[in-house]
Amino acid sequence: MSNGKIYLVGFGPGAQEHMSFRARAAIAEADVVIGYSTYIKLVQDLLDGKEVIRKGMTEELDRCTEAYDRARQGRIVALISSGDIGVYGMAGPTYEVLLQSGWHPGDGIEVEAVPGTTALSACAALVGAPLTHDFCSISLSDLLTPWPVIARRLDAAARADFVIALYNPKSGRRTQQIVEAQRILLRHRAPDTPVAVVKSAYRKKQSIQMTRLAQMADCEIGMLTTVLVGNSNTFMQDGLMITPRGYANKYDGVTGETLAGEQAGRSLSHGLDGWKMSVRERLLRGESSEAIARHFDLPVIEIESVRNEESKDV
Ligand SMILES: C[S@@+](CC[C@H](N)C(=O)[O-])C[C@H]1O[C@@H](n2cnc3c(N)ncnc32)[C@H](O)[C@@H]1O
Numbered sequence: 001m002s003n004g005k006i007y008l009v010g011f012g013p014g015a016q017e018h019m020s021f022r023a024r025a026a027i028a029e030a031d032v033v034i035g036y037s038t039y040i041k042l043v044q045d046l047l048d049g050k051e052v053i054r055k056g057m058t059e060e061l062d063r064c065t066e067a068y069d070r071a072r073q074g075r076i077v078a079l080i081s082s083g084d085i086g087v088y089g090m091a092g093p094t095y096e097v098l099l100q101s102g103w104h105p106g107d108g109i110e111v112e113a114v115p116g117t118t119a120l121s122a123c124a125a126l127v128g129a130p131l132t133h134d135f136c137s138i139s140l141s142d143l144l145t146p147w148p149v150i151a152r153r154l155d156a157a158a159r160a161d162f163v164i165a166l167y168n169p170k171s172g173r174r175t176q177q178i179v180e181a182q183r184i185l186l187r188h189r190a191p192d193t194p195v196a197v198v199k200s201a202y203r204k205k206q207s208i209q210m211t212r213l214a215q216m217a218d219c220e221i222g223m224l225t226t227v228l229v230g231n232s233n234t235f236m237q238d239g240l241m242i243t244p245r246g247y248a249n250k251y252d253g254v255t256g257e258t259l260a261g262e263q264a265g266r267s268l269s270h271g272l273d274g275w276k277m278s279v280r281e282r283l284l285r286g287e288s289s290e291a292i293a294r295h296f297d298l299p300v301i302e303i304e305s306v307r308n309e310e311s312k313d314v
Pocket of ligand 1: 086119167198200226
């Protein structure tokens with residue numbers, strides 16, 4: 001019997017044209033396609049002549065076990081998921097089930113993960129360019145993650161001024177998590193921070209609401225919604241949500257000329273080396289580490305490490 005194979009396929013946000021060639025080829029090659037029933041519907045036209053195993057929302061581990069069982073029978077299996085299967089998807093549980101069952105890479109059954117466009121990229125593309133600077137994603141689902149973990153991450157991400165993509169923001173039963181998230185984010189972000197609420201991106205019922213953080217929780221939000229919360233520089237103009245890349249820190253917006261003290265192709269004057277120099281100057285002026293730390297909104301230990309570097313160099 002020939003060895004089976006498991007493809008872990010992320011087919012993107014939903015529309016056929018956003019599915020990768022590799023995802024399409026993997027589904028075409030598979031004898032067996034396993035997925036949540038809604039996902040199976042989205043790739044229906046690729047399923048002729050295949051064994052199709054539809055599973056419900058709560059049967060995730062069953063999907064992994066079925067995939068492994070079929071692969072052990074020598075079948076080619078495509079386990080499918082929307083977006084990227086490695087982002088809040090089935091890739092993790094499948095590897096966990098396989099490893100717990102004694103499987104090892106190179107053992108006979110090959111596993112290939114096929115990346116897809118995840119919801120945050122799909123939603124961002126529909127509203128402008130909100131993710132052009134540092135961002136993070138946080139799932140508001142407390143089905144498998146304790147709320148204090150989620151709350152701590154929301155607080156840290158908001159404090160660190162990340163653009164934040166909220167996955168799984170709300171469901172029929174989980175209605176208060178988005179309200180709590182809004183309250184936590186408002187501790188560190190202005191009420192008029194731009195927010196995009198994107199539902200069913202690249203699917204038939206796609207809808208987009210552009211709003212502000214203070215109104216975020218009042219929007220229509222459901223299971224298929226991703227919420228993008230801007231950072232302190234994100235702006236909304238002509239219906240677009242844009243997070244500046246940072247060119248204004250170095251170049252004049254009108255003339256395009258490099259600003260005084262900056263150099264094209266080099267770190268900013270307040271990049272790592274420049275920042276350390278300015279910390280040393282402040283220390284030499286007699287400022288305390290605590291005051292410098294407060295000025296830069298950094299832990300005191302960061303200032304102390306510059307001080308220690310200096311004393312090592314002497
Ligand atoms: C279990 S996660 C799966 C994420 C998926 N693996 C991905 O990479 O996009 C489900 C969440 O993804 C987001 N999502 C998935 N598809 C979406 C779409 N087409 N439009 C907006 N959000 C979507 C929603 O936040 C939803 O609650």
